[in-house]
Amino acid sequence: MPLENQQMPIAPATWDLTRDYHSFANSDQVQVTHLSLALKVDFATRTLLGEATLSLRYLEPEVGELWLDSRDLSILSVTTDEAALGFHLEAADDILGQKLVIQLPQAHCERINIRYQTSPEAEGLQWLTPEQTAGKALPYLFSQSQPINARSWIPLQDTPKVRITFDAHVKVPKGMRAVMSAMNDPDTPLEGQFQFEMEKPIPTHLLALAVGDLAFQAIGPRSGVYTEPCMLAAAATEFADTEHMLDVAQSLLGPYAWGRYDMTILPPSFPFGGMENPRLAFLTPTLIAGDKSLVSTVAHELAHSWTGNLVSNATWRDLWLNEGFTTYFTNRIVEEVYGKEQAELEWVIEFGRLQEEMAALPPHRQTLPANVQQTDPNLAFNRFTYDKASMFVHELEHRLGRAEFDKFLFTYVQHFAFKAITTEVFVEYAKVALVEAYPDKISEAELLEWIYGEGLPQGYVGPTSRSLDKVDCALDDFLQGKAASELKVKGWRVHHWQYFLTQLPEVLSQVQLMDLDDTFKLTESSNAEIACDWFRVAIRNHYDPVLPALSAYLQRIGRGKFVRPLYAELQVAGYHTELQQIYASARAGYHPSIQVQLDRMLKG
Ligand SMILES: [Zn+2]
Numbered sequence: 001m002p003l004e005n006q007q008m009p010i011a012p013a014t015w016d017l018t019r020d021y022h023s024f025a026n027s028d029q030v031q032v033t034h035l036s037l038a039l040k041v042d043f044a045t046r047t048l049l050g051e052a053t054l055s056l057r058y059l060e061p062e063v064g065e066l067w068l069d070s071r072d073l074s075i076l077s078v079t080t081d082e083a084a085l086g087f088h089l090e091a092a093d094d095i096l097g098q099k100l101v102i103q104l105p106q107a108h109c110e111r112i113n114i115r116y117q118t119s120p121e122a123e124g125l126q127w128l129t130p131e132q133t134a135g136k137a138l139p140y141l142f143s144q145s146q147p148i149n150a151r152s153w154i155p156l157q158d159t160p161k162v163r164i165t166f167d168a169h170v171k172v173p174k175g176m177r178a179v180m181s182a183m184n185d186p187d188t189p190l191e192g193q194f195q196f197e198m199e200k201p202i203p204t205h206l207l208a209l210a211v212g213d214l215a216f217q218a219i220g221p222r223s224g225v226y227t228e229p230c231m232l233a234a235a236a237t238e239f240a241d242t243e244h245m246l247d248v249a250q251s252l253l254g255p256y257a258w259g260r261y262d263m264t265i266l267p268p269s270f271p272f273g274g275m276e277n278p279r280l281a282f283l284t285p286t287l288i289a290g291d292k293s294l295v296s297t298v299a300h301e302l303a304h305s306w307t308g309n310l311v312s313n314a315t316w317r318d319l320w321l322n323e324g325f326t327t328y329f330t331n332r333i334v335e336e337v338y339g340k341e342q343a344e345l346e347w348v349i350e351f352g353r354l355q356e357e358m359a360a361l362p363p364h365r366q367t368l369p370a371n372v373q374q375t376d377p378n379l380a381f382n383r384f385t386y387d388k389a390s391m392f393v394h395e396l397e398h399r400l401g402r403a404e405f406d407k408f409l410f411t412y413v414q415h416f417a418f419k420a421i422t423t424e425v426f427v428e429y430a431k432v433a434l435v436e437a438y439p440d441k442i443s444e445a446e447l448l449e450w451i452y453g454e455g456l457p458q459g460y461v462g463p464t465s466r467s468l469d470k471v472d473c474a475l476d477d478f479l480q481g482k483a484a485s486e487l488k489v490k491g492w493r494v495h496h497w498q499y500f501l502t503q504l505p506e507v508l509s510q511v512q513l514m515d516l517d518d519t520f521k522l523t524e525s526s527n528a529e530i531a532c533d534w535f536r537v538a539i540r541n542h543y544d545p546v547l548p549a550l551s552a553y554l555q556r557i558g559r560g561k562f563v564r565p566l567y568a569e570l571q572v573a574g575y576h577t578e579l580q581q582i583y584a585s586a587r588a589g590y591h592p593s594i595q596v597q598l599d600r601m602l603k604g
Helices: 229-238 242-253 296-303 316-338 340-360 383-400 402-415 423-436 444-452 466-479 494-503 510-520 528-540 544-556 560-572 576-589 592-603
Strands: 030-042 047-058 065-070 074-079 087-089 098-103 111-117 125-128 140-143 163-171 177-180 193-203 209-212 215-218 223-227 261-265 280-283 311-313 419-421
Touching (some): 074 087, 177 193, 242 261, 242 296, 296 316, 316 383, 340 383, 340 494, 383 402, 402 423, 419 423, 494 528, 528 544, 544 560, 544 576, 560 576
Antiparallel strands (some): 030 047, 074 111, 087 098, 177 209, 215 223
8 A cells, every 4th residue: 555644663672573473373383375255245234244264284283273363253153174163262452353263173174164244343344325435326345454454354364474365255235346356357247246266375465345336447458447437437537547557567577467457446435545456456536636647656556566466575564675665666657657757756755755754753763674563563654664665776776777776676576476575585685686796886784774774874865856946946936925826837737736835834824825725726626635735734824714625625535644644733733623523524434444543643
């Protein structure tokens, strides 16, 4: 998923760096290799009635128990083909959920079957009423498994260290469509039965399901869009370059391994920009800006098809291997499809975000591995695992030269395809493939400083873009008293506006704010990024005319990247009454994970 501004991890300690602290699974003794899933989707009770048949591979001869991850699941029975098995759920841990302990028979069984039911509060599922959808006709369900919420809708070994293949049979009300991170057939009649197959092994955080009033439109021979009928045309137009992006990505990192590349455009309460579910990326509708200005998130999710879905992080501490390489690789796709200027702009904006977070955080939290072993793995999703890691990969390209670096990257991805690796496995690989292969370009000390060092290495010079010079000029002019209408903004794209808004000084006068708003119609902006940046400026400066539009925005959109900072700004600026009013009416429309985060934030 793309970065969505999280709080930061606690301080590191001494850990077994090969262990996944976010899973109860005894996967070094016995591994699940295949999941055969049957689900009945019940909108009335907001539950899934499930049957998970797990195929097992034994790594140790004497293993008496299978330990699985679960969260808020009711386990109804556990059986083999012949007999019932003993099982119990251990006490719930706030972060990890519950360990499900299953007594294995003495003669190793190849398969076990678990019948279970999910909770209406399952953290990995969001159930929407018809009113909360765009079409207002049918309810909607979608999952979000990353990082550790697959366990809230399927009992399994929920760790990126274990890869599984799966098949699924999903029952839904007639007239609705189910889609999964698997092979989807758009021609399946809407008779309430859907069959899925994923024959390539995936980590469990990539298991995904959506059910709703979903229509399909092809946008290329291998790609298409699923979304509500009223959004279909706009989505297909906005994401029309996907097939081109696929070609570009393949030319850089080798053949696309997953067959089709379809996308589901979710309702506005989807908490993230996107989620790289294989064969079926999930995307927020806030990317539909009408001018393709925000499609780098599509490139990001596509890039994960190689960096993240082929080569995966072994634990959530190692997330930077997914997100850093993907953020870099996104930039390369953007460069090929939309040109160098666009790619440079996005890189500079990434660097700006990183600097903002560097100023706010203690240095020991500024390393590439996110030391989240003892805390919520969601906290690994920060600017360092995305943007510092991306700066590191850009630096490698700079040192080696593009041609040599591309060879390294291609070989790295092919070498670790369908594997999960730790930071330390990468370091050992890089010592040979980078330091030994290019001794005059990068030293081991430099490599280690980038990965384990705090902040950015001494002397590092960040990216710049000549394309922002005109924005700097406009900013200077405005701050020296020129009227907004006299600023030269012709030809500015979204990134220029974002840069302009985020570079404005903390304090502006009401006259200045009104001038900007009247001239550029910022409060009315239909671009979710520009609107968010403008609202932050306005709240900070108590520019009250934005409040109705801000309230409508927060009730329409539930993407964490936007709602978290906006509520935080309201809190800091002392808008307590307005904040409570807006949150009281907006909360029910947010994804459970966003509700939890905001509840915590607003209580504190
Ligand atoms: Zn991502």
